[in-house]
Amino acid sequence: MDQAKDMKVTFRCLPELEAILPRPIPAVQGLPPWFKTMAQKAFSETADTEVMTIKKCPPVVDAMVYGFFIPLVADLRVENGEFSWEREVPATAVSKFSGSPIDFHDGAQVEGSPFFEDDRFVIKFNNFWTIETPPGYSLLFTHPLNRVDLPFTTISGLVDTDLFPDNLVNFPARWHDESFNGVLPKGTPVAQCIPVKRELWSSHIEPMTPDQARKLSDTTTALAQQTGVYRRNFRAQKR
Known part of the structure; x- marks a missing residue:
């Protein structure tokens, strides 16, 4: 079997919560509206010509669609720095189990x-999924890449999820937008x-x-004279 097709990240939740939890999704399914609607080209007054936007930059796109997103489990209302939510969580057999979407670090x-x-x-987004990866693989948990539009910044961490598949990994974050008032929607x-x-x-x-320098020169020239060189000749299949 092709290894790429056999690699799997397994998310598990308590059976009592399965019906109410938004599920982790492939990141390719979670592109933000601003990225979907932005133009592929824009006029540069500096260059006096049209230029490609980041929507046509394969490394930017590949970063944003790689891996999986963990979603916020409930609408989170923020008013003048105070957080609130409405969420009914069924009782579970697990002791010391918090049903709230967020918690806090001192x-x-x-x-x-x-x-x-x-x-x-520092807020903490509570996660309700255990996560297991194949042997030898960890998960880098980080802020959704290039999502500076979000009012928080998730603090990055690397977890050996092949060895630690039986507990929950939560996500500390700094809420940096002090002026935010409104609702951060469930599923964010x-x-x-x-x-x-x-x-x-x-x-x-x-x-x-000398040969490597020549290849650098040739590649730089091709990138400057043509569009799509990286995508056609150097981009690896990722999904």
Whole structure:
């Protein structure tokens, strides 16, 4: 069997919650409206010509559609810095189980970092799925890539989900938009999880050979003179 077709991330929830939980989705299904509606070209006054936008940049697109999104489990209302929600959660057999969509970290836990602010907590998006990856694979949990439009910033973490498949991984985040008043809708992606194969890496630094310098020149020229060079010749299949 082709390995790419055999790789699987398994999400599991308590049976009592299956009917009410929004499910994790492939990131390709969660592109934001602004990305879907933006134009592929825009006029550059500096260059006095049309240029391609990031919508036509394969590395940007590949980053945004790779992996899976974990969604917010309930509408989250924010009014003058206060959070509230309405959510009925059935009783479960698991002790110390919180049904709230968010929790908080004490600010002291990030003191000394850029996430720290006086008299402010770090919120935590609660996750209701255990997650299991194949042997040797971890998951990088990070803020949904290129989603600077969201009023929060999820703090990144790498979890060995092949060895830690029986507990819940929650997502601390800094709520950076103090002016936000309104509702963050249920289903909003709060974390992007990207499979990472654990391997030991070292670095090696050396000057280019004449042949490598020639290839750099040829590739740079092709990219400047044609569109779609990277997509046609260098982009790997990812889904």
